[in-house]
Amino acid sequence: MKYKWFYPGVSVLMFATLYIAMALEFSPGSFQTLVAVVTGLLSYSIMLTLVLISIRPKSIEKKVGMTELYEIHGWMAMVIPVAILLHMIIFWSGLENVITLNLSPASLWGYMGVIMLIIVMLTGIFVLSDTFIKGSKALMKRKGGYNRNFQLWLHRLAIVSVIAIYLHMANIGFLSDNQVFMTLLTVYTGLTLGAYIVKKIHNLMLPKYQIVRTEKITPAIHEIELEATKGKAMEIEAGQFAFFRFVDSEVGREPHPFSFSASPRTKDGNLTVMIQEDGDFTDTIGQVKIGDKVTIEGPYGNFYPEAVQQSDKPMVF
Numbered sequence: 262m263k264y265k266w267f268y269p270g271v272s273v274l275m276f277a278t279l280y281i282a283m284a285l286e287f288s289p290g291s292f293q294t295l296v297a298v299v300t301g302l303l304s305y306s307i308m309l310t311l312v313l314i315s316i317r318p319k320s321i322e323k324k325v326g327m328t329e330l331y332e333i334h335g336w337m338a339m340v341i342p343v344a345i346l347l348h349m350i351i352f353w354s355g356l357e358n359v360i361t362l363n364l365s366p367a368s369l370w371g372y373m374g375v376i377m378l379i380i381v382m383l384t385g386i387f388v389l390s391d392t393f394i395k396g397s398k399a400l401m402k403r404k405g406g407y408n409r410n411f412q413l414w415l416h417r418l419a420i421v422s423v424i425a426i427y428l429h430m431a432n433i434g435f436l437s438d439n440q441v442f443m444t445l446l447t448v449y450t451g452l453t454l455g456a457y458i459v460k461k462i463h464n465l466m467l468p469k470y471q472i473v474r475t476e477k478i479t480p481a482i483h484e485i486e487l488e489a490t491k492g493k494a495m496e497i498e499a500g501q502f503a504f505f506r507f508v509d510s511e512v513g514r515e516p517h518p519f520s521f522s523a524s525p526r527t528k529d530g531n532l533t534v535m536i537q538e539d540g541d542f543t544d545t546i547g548q549v550k551i552g553d554k555v556t557i558e559g560p561y562g563n564f565y566p567e568a569v570q571q572s573d574k575p576m577v578f
């Protein structure tokens with residue numbers, strides 16, 4: 262339970278330290294200005310934290326669970342539009358100036374960051390996550406019609422938005438003149454973007470597996486067995502899942518989550534998944550062939566006997 266507060270805690274810590282650093286040299290003066298700086302700093306701290314969540318570190322996921330991690334991501338993200346709206350109302354540049362782009366560099370970067378953020382939020386709410394639309398059959402149906410891979414790329418504009426908002430702050434006189442604040446801001450931003458880049462490079466270098474068996478075990482379910490091309494396969498527990506990317510098959514390259522379906526302790530150590538034809542990607546899974554290469558990111562998931570057992574009573578799932 263307490264791990265659920267890990268990421269909100271990271272945001273609060275970043276926000277509090279940035280605020281204290283800012284307050285060393287700047288006093289808001291009025292309540293309005295106080296609200297504007299609090300909402301601005303809070304939004305940015307949450308934006309950085311959301312990037313950190315998107316890295317899905319195994320150590321945190323193990324404690325919280327992937328579904329909960331996505332939900333925390335969704336709920337924290339919802340603070341941003343409210344905070345940014347307040348921030349923009351207070352520091353509004355005037356419609357005429359916005360239309361004619363008669364804006365300071367700080368405002369220009371700020372508006373650019375916000376425009377990208379709106380795209381990021383729309384893709385998150387309506388396409389990539391179920392958290393806010395699962396109650397609406399119409400929205401859930403519409404969600405299936407979008408090109409998820411394209412929307413995922415749009416969602417990655419979050420990184421560009423972070424850079425734009427960083428430049429927004431770096432162009433505001435009372436912030437850029439404050440060395441402590443700028444150092445802290447640069448360290449938080451650099452560490453977050455650095456962690457994101459390291460994760461992307463790590464994903465490109467994931468150990469490869471090759472398909473050694475494919476079998477259509479029902480009219481719509483394919484069983485696929487994978488063998489590590491070098492060394493041993495990853496250690497898994499029954500009930501865990503991973504993100505599979507078919508890197509040289511005739512199917513899409515986007516990683517998809519599938520659960521391991523065979524015992525983790527097979528004699529040859531191979532990994533097996535059962536994939537049901539259920540949409541754009543899985544409908545094409547019959548096209549993968551023996552010898553095709555696959556990278557596997559994982560294992561993830563905390564629903565396995567050792568993790569969920571509360572007593573020595575038998576369990577039925």
Ligand SMILES: Cc1cc2nc3c(=O)[nH]c(=O)nc-3n(C[C@H](O)[C@H](O)[C@H](O)COP(=O)(O)OP(=O)(O)OC[C@H]3O[C@@H](n4cnc5c(N)ncnc54)[C@H](O)[C@@H]3O)c2cc1C
Pocket residue numbers: 327389404405409502515516517518519520521534535536537538539540541542543544
């Ligand atoms: C933890 C977990 C374990 C899973 N285990 C299995 C399994 O063992 N066998 C199995 O057949 N299916 C499993 N699934 C479901 C499987 O991942 C989806 O059916 C598949 O990704 C759908 O992709 P699609 O393009 O075929 O379908 P679409 O019709 O395009 O998408 C259907 C829905 O699947 C989800 N989805 C699509 N692409 C992705 C993606 N890249 N990453 C995450 N979600 C996506 C979205 O919610 C989407 O609305 C699992 C899902 C999760 C979250």
